[in-house]
Amino acid sequence: MxxxxxxxxxxxxxxxxxxxxxxxxxxxSSGGYLDLGIAGGDLSSAYNNDSGYPDSNNDGRQSAVGYARVIIPLGExxxxxxxxxxxxxxxxxxxxxxxxxxxxxx
Structure with a gap:
């Protein structure tokens, strides 16, 4: 997220x-802009198997993802x-x- x-x-x-x-x-600026960043999290909370429980092989490992989004304000x-x-x-x-x-x- x-x-x-x-x-x-x-x-x-x-x-x-x-x-x-x-x-x-x-x-x-009251106009549009570009938002850049990095989001991260703990892989141990990810459900990576069919059991519905967190994958125990990922305990303590971290993940990160880079993102970019364009913000365009609407209205006056x-x-x-x-x-x-x-x-x-x-x-x-x-x-x-x-x-x-x-x-x-x-």
């Missing part, structure tokens, strides 16, 4: 302004938060504060 496909956040961009306003946005893509404007405003504000400090030192 393959593990479930990955879900949840895979990372985020975030900004916290000097006033404490915080904005975060996921950097995950969700609206994404974009923190770029808040970031630009914070940079402009900080630059203006630096300029005011320079003028005050002169």
């Amino acid at each position: 393959l593990p479930p496909p990955p879900v949840g956040p895979g990372g985020e961009d975030s900004i916290t302004t000097s006033e404490g306003v915080r904005c975060s946005q996921s950097i995950n 893509a969700p609206t994404r938060l974009n923190c770029a404007r808040l970031y630009e405003l914070e940079i402009q504000k900080l630059k203006a504060e630096i300029e005011m400090l320079k003028v005050g030192l002169e």
